[in-house]
Amino acid sequence: MKAAVLVFPGSNCDTDCFHALKDVMKMSVEYVWHKERSLAKVDLVVLPGGFSYGDYLRTGAIARFSPAMEAVKKHADQGRYVIGICNGFQILLEAGLLPGAMLRNKTLSFICKRVWLKVEDVNNPFTCRLKKNGVLSVPIAHGEGNYYCDDDVLKKLQDQSRVVFRYCSQAGQLGESFNPNGSRDHIAGLVSEKRNVLGMMPHPERVSEAILGCEDGKKIWESLLAEVSS
Amino acid sequence: MAMTSLSSKITPEILQAHGITREEYERILEILGREPNITELGMFSVMWSEHCSYKNSKPVLKLFPTTGPKLLVKAGEENAGIIDIGEGYAICFKIESHNHPSAVEPFQGAATGVGGILRDIFTMGARPVLLMNSLRFGRLDNPQSRRLFSGVVSGIANYGNCIGVPTIGGEVYFHESYEGNPLVNAMCLGIVPTKEIVKGCAHGVGNPVYYVGAATGRDGLGGAAFASRELTEDSGEDRPAVQVGDPFMEKLLLEACLELIKTDALVGMQDMGAAGLTCSGCETASRGSTGIEMDLAKVPRRETGMTPYEIMLSESQERMLIIAKKGKEKIVEEIFEKWDLHAVKIGKVREGHMMRVREGEKLVAEIPAKSLADEGPVYIREEREPDYLKEAQTLDWKKLSIPTDLGVVLKKLLEHPSIASKAWVWQQYDHMVRTDTVFYPGSDAALIRIKGTSRGIAVSTDCNGLYCYLDPYEGGKIAVAEAARNVAVSGAQPLGVTNCLNFGNPMKPEVFWQFHRVVEGMTAACKALETPVTGGNVSFYNENPTGAIFPTSTIGMVGLLEKIDNRVPSFFQKEGDLVFVAGETFNEIGGSHYLMVIHQIQKGLPPRLDLDREVRLQKFLMAAANNRLMSSCHDMAEGGLSVALSECCFNPKGYLGANVPKLQRQNDLREDALYFGESQSRVVISVDPKNREKLEKLAEKMKIPFFQIGKVEGDSLKIEERIDEKVGTLAAIYEQAIPKQMTSS
Numbered sequence: 022m023k024a025a026v027l028v029f030p031g032s033n034c035d036t037d038c039f040h041a042l043k044d045v046m047k048m049s050v051e052y053v054w055h056k057e058r059s060l061a062k063v064d065l066v067v068l069p070g071g072f073s074y075g076d077y078l079r080t081g082a083i084a085r086f087s088p089a090m091e092a093v094k095k096h097a098d099q100g101r102y103v104i105g106i107c108n109g110f111q112i113l114l115e116a117g118l119l120p121g122a123m124l125r126n127k128t129l130s131f132i133c134k135r136v137w138l139k140v141e142d143v144n145n146p147f148t149c150r151l152k153k154n155g156v157l158s159v160p161i162a163h164g165e166g167n168y169y170c171d172d173d174v175l176k177k178l179q180d181q182s183r184v185v186f187r188y189c190s191q192a193g194q195l196g197e198s199f200n201p202n203g204s205r206d207h208i209a210g211l212v213s214e215k216r217n218v219l220g221m222m223p224h225p226e227r228v229s230e231a232i233l234g235c236e237d238g239k240k241i242w243e244s245l246l247a248e249v250s251s
Numbered sequence: 252m253a254m255t256s257l258s259s260k261i262t263p264e265i266l267q268a269h270g271i272t273r274e275e276y277e278r279i280l281e282i283l284g285r286e287p288n289i290t291e292l293g294m295f296s297v298m299w300s301e302h303c304s305y306k307n308s309k310p311v312l313k314l315f316p317t318t319g320p321k322l323l324v325k326a327g328e329e330n331a332g333i334i335d336i337g338e339g340y341a342i343c344f345k346i347e348s349h350n351h352p353s354a355v356e357p358f359q360g361a362a363t364g365v366g367g368i369l370r371d372i373f374t375m376g377a378r379p380v381l382l383m384n385s386l387r388f389g390r391l392d393n394p395q396s397r398r399l400f401s402g403v404v405s406g407i408a409n410y411g412n413c414i415g416v417p418t419i420g421g422e423v424y425f426h427e428s429y430e431g432n433p434l435v436n437a438m439c440l441g442i443v444p445t446k447e448i449v450k451g452c453a454h455g456v457g458n459p460v461y462y463v464g465a466a467t468g469r470d471g472l473g474g475a476a477f478a479s480r481e482l483t484e485d486s487g488e489d490r491p492a493v494q495v496g497d498p499f500m501e502k503l504l505l506e507a508c509l510e511l512i513k514t515d516a517l518v519g520m521q522d523m524g525a526a527g528l529t530c531s532g533c534e535t536a537s538r539g540s541t542g543i544e545m546d547l548a549k550v551p552r553r554e555t556g557m558t559p560y561e562i563m564l565s566e567s568q569e570r571m572l573i574i575a576k577k578g579k580e581k582i583v584e585e586i587f588e589k590w591d592l593h594a595v596k597i598g599k600v601r602e603g604h605m606m607r608v609r610e611g612e613k614l615v616a617e618i619p620a621k622s623l624a625d626e627g628p629v630y631i632r633e634e635r636e637p638d639y640l641k642e643a644q645t646l647d648w649k650k651l652s653i654p655t656d657l658g659v660v661l662k663k664l665l666e667h668p669s670i671a672s673k674a675w676v677w678q679q680y681d682h683m684v685r686t687d688t689v690f691y692p693g694s695d696a697a698l699i700r701i702k703g704t705s706r707g708i709a710v711s712t713d714c715n716g717l718y719c720y721l722d723p724y725e726g727g728k729i730a731v732a733e734a735a736r737n738v739a740v741s742g743a744q745p746l747g748v749t750n751c752l753n754f755g756n757p758m759k760p761e762v763f764w765q766f767h768r769v770v771e772g773m774t775a776a777c778k779a780l781e782t783p784v785t786g787g788n789v790s791f792y793n794e795n796p797t798g799a800i801f802p803t804s805t806i807g808m809v810g811l812l813e814k815i816d817n818r819v820p821s822f823f824q825k826e827g828d829l830v831f832v833a834g835e836t837f838n839e840i841g842g843s844h845y846l847m848v849i850h851q852i853q854k855g856l857p858p859r860l861d862l863d864r865e866v867r868l869q870k871f872l873m874a875a876a877n878n879r880l881m882s883s884c885h886d887m888a889e890g891g892l893s894v895a896l897s898e899c900c901f902n903p904k905g906y907l908g909a910n911v912p913k914l915q916r917q918n919d920l921r922e923d924a925l926y927f928g929e930s931q932s933r934v935v936i937s938v939d940p941k942n943r944e945k946l947e948k949l950a951e952k953m954k955i956p957f958f959q960i961g962k963v964e965g966d967s968l969k970i971e972e973r974i975d976e977k978v979g980t981l982a983a984i985y986e987q988a989i990p991k992q993m994t995s996s
Contacts, residue, residue: 131408131412233683233686
């Protein structure tokens with residue numbers, strides 16, 4: 022499987038994603054600088070976390086104009102896979118590859134901690150090897166992860182079963198007290214209509230090795246590997 | 252070229268405004284052989300300020316041991332010391348204060364403190380891999396302290412998170428002595444392949460000098476001089492002296508500089524921190540024993556009408572000076588263009604020893620580089636034992652009553668914000684980015700792995716200011732020993748020390764006496780533990796209108812775990828493990844948090860530290876870790892045994908209880924000294940029953956007092972008949988203490 026990790030000025034989880042995919046998952050991975058206009062034929066594009074362009078103006082708002090984003094759109098139109106993590110998710114929203122927008126966390130401060138995620142959908146390439154309604158432990162690290170969309174979009178997301186992850190308790194219960202940032206409908210991650218683009222606030226690359234205390238994130242990469250090789 | 256008309260007459264008022272004494276001015280006249288102009292005077296004033304020249308502290312700092320077999324760059328030689336850690340890598344680390352800017356503007360003050368320390372590290376060619384910090388504020392029930400506290404924490408978070416370097420630990424204390432004069436000490440550690448170490452040095456006559464990074468503005472004008480004054484009620488008016496940070500710009504600068512190091516175009520690099528262009532120019536020339544010339548007309552600016560004086564003294568952030576190889580200019584320019592940064596050739600390395608500054612064709616300053624950088628005045632300050640000391644050390648503890656309900660005492664201690672969980676702080680910091688963090692904040696030492704090797708780096712910051720106040724010598728010793736112990740309990744070997752010495756006004760003989768004694772104590776401990784001092788900084792003039800802060804010698808201790816698989820966590824790991832105490836308890840409650848919180852007394856002699864015993868204990872811990880005999884190990888500090896046992900139970904993966912039926916009573920111990928005393932060189936260890944015998948033998952062989960006190964079991968903490976509390980209840984108090992206060996404002 023071949024993957025590309027996009028690098029914007031201000032990306033800072035690019036090396037983490039690269040390490041998880043290459044050294045841990047043994048994929049073939051390359052970095053793509055944001056000024057590139059085309060992408061080599063790869064199976065997966067990763068939009069990593071960080072503070073692209075310092076997140077000035079609005080998170081992800083400037084990055085979406087990067088030349089490489091045109092190539093990402095083409096890549097997605099061809100049905101190939103894109104995962105946007107944290108700032109990468111914010112960029113996907115700004116670029117219109119996924120619907121909705123991000124608001125500041127309800128606490129108004131940056132939050133970095135492990136949270137529990139309920140796997141709400143397994144009918145997509147990113148979670149096909151996971152158990153529906155299973156619970157994962159994955160960290161968040163963001164100041165603006167409070168997902169918002171209007172009622173129509175929310176209904177569509179629900180009807181099409183596009184919410185992939187929701188914040189929950191360790192036992193898989195949903196509720197305000199388990200939602201760290203106030204996101205609508207406890208949404209932590211969602212897929213595009215064609216189910217080939219995933220945006221998620223939590224960082225699976227941070228829990229992909231035993232030495233980091235948890236390997237729950239690895240299951241997402243394993244799903245993709247299984248999907249691509251099938 | 253002749254010196255132009257800028258030489259407006261230097262008056263006594265101008266000298267005073269620049270903090271230059273009459274004698275210092277005489278020396279300037281002697282060095283130049285003429286009167287300086289105002290730009291030159293400004294350059295001398297910043298370079299000869301305490302912040303840059305250490306003029307008041309140098310003779311005392313010479314006491315520190317600064318050599319060791321693994322030291323590649325020593326303290327003071329460069330921006331930060333460097334230690335070889337094997338497998339082709341070295342580490343580079345430093346701690347620095349940003350106290351005064353943070354008092355005036357907490358968010359930007361703290362943020363730029365982080366930015367500055369990051370530049371100190373990557374200017375050496377090292378990639379910054381972790382940040383730590385050590386913070387002090389006034390009492391948390393004071394709204395002013397809460398404002399400073401939350402501002403400082405968001406400032407640190409903003410900068411570190413954005414640039415993508417994890418903030419993996421630190422410490423926070425609250426005490427009225429820091430009211431209005433918080434301490435913000437930021438530490439950074441970087442990793443560099445040994446062969447890529449970069450020096451801040453200008454050589455090769457004709458080599459071009461580049462200005463890279465952000466444009467220059469009037470911010471931070473005279474910041475180094477500002478840091479070398481006492482804060483007064485009018486310090487709010489010094490706000491223009493506080494710099495403004497842009498972490499995104501620094502991220503670009505970091506990546507561009509590290510990319511440049513991989514090429515063969517670089518000669519030397521130096522960040523523009525305190526004293527900006529002046530400092531970076533004269534220091535690189537002085538280290539290289541060359542001259543340097545620069546043309547201010549070429550300096551990128553973001554304000555109009557700036558004078559040479561302002562440009563030379565500006566402390567605008569995110570700027571570096573780069574000495575490149577002649578003929579390789581294109582390589583430098585292309586890399587900075589890729590990162591959308593300024594890279595402007597502003598001058599060149601010259602023969603001789605002069606720093607020459609022009610503005611176009613006009614010569615605006617000409618000073619021997621060495622006299623600015625290295626030949627500042629040095630003072631031996633008067634010192635005198637403070638009057639408060641004898642009285643403060645006197646404590647008739649035999650008259651103190653022992654509380655009847657020790658459970659209540661424990662809960663009060665766990666609720667004290669200096670002891671309580673700091674998760675409210677570190678959850679605002681991205682402590683996981685780079686995916687190397689193995690022990691999260693909240694452990695005795697933070698621990699990162701080094702990808703591609705079997706190694707780990709453990710880091711701890713520490714200092715008990717109350718101990719230093721009550722007994723500066725012992726306090727200095729304990730600060731070093733405890734920071735080392737925090738590293739050793741994780742299984743790592745302490746390698747070296749960086750420090751930030753925060754004191755009051757050194758012109759006061761009592762303050763200087765404290766400073767001298769603390770340094771002597773630190774020196775004794777550093778020698779005994781074989782941890783050389785690799786660098787750091789001195790921050791004087793930490794006073795508010797009611798007097799000096801507690802002397803606070805913050806230690807940043809760095810240790811190496813050759814096999815990271817041998818790491819030892821701080822928390823109990825599993826039911827059925829046996830709980831031991833290593834070390835001996837004495838009747839020591841002087842200077843303890845128990846005494847302060849329960850009896851409202853801040854007196855007495857702090858605990859004594861026996862360096863031989865400390866060294867033996869740490870060797871024992873490292874041996875036990877290497878043989879994987881411990882399930883967990885935790886240092887005993889503020890709050891003593893009971894607080895330490897509680898913290899062992901608060902495993903973030905799930906609380907565990909402990910049953911301690913019988914404590915070891917030696918030395919005619921009082922109950923409160925046994926439960927809450929802060930005797931040194933003690934740790935709590937949990938052991939799998941199968942390792943018990945081996946560990947006991949090791950302890951015996953190394954002459955470590957070692958007693959089993961109980962077992963990990965159930966969901967309560969039970970200590971003899973005196974304490975029986977649900978761990979969940981204790982944890983809730985511990986975790987909610989700070990959030991509760993912060994939402995009350």
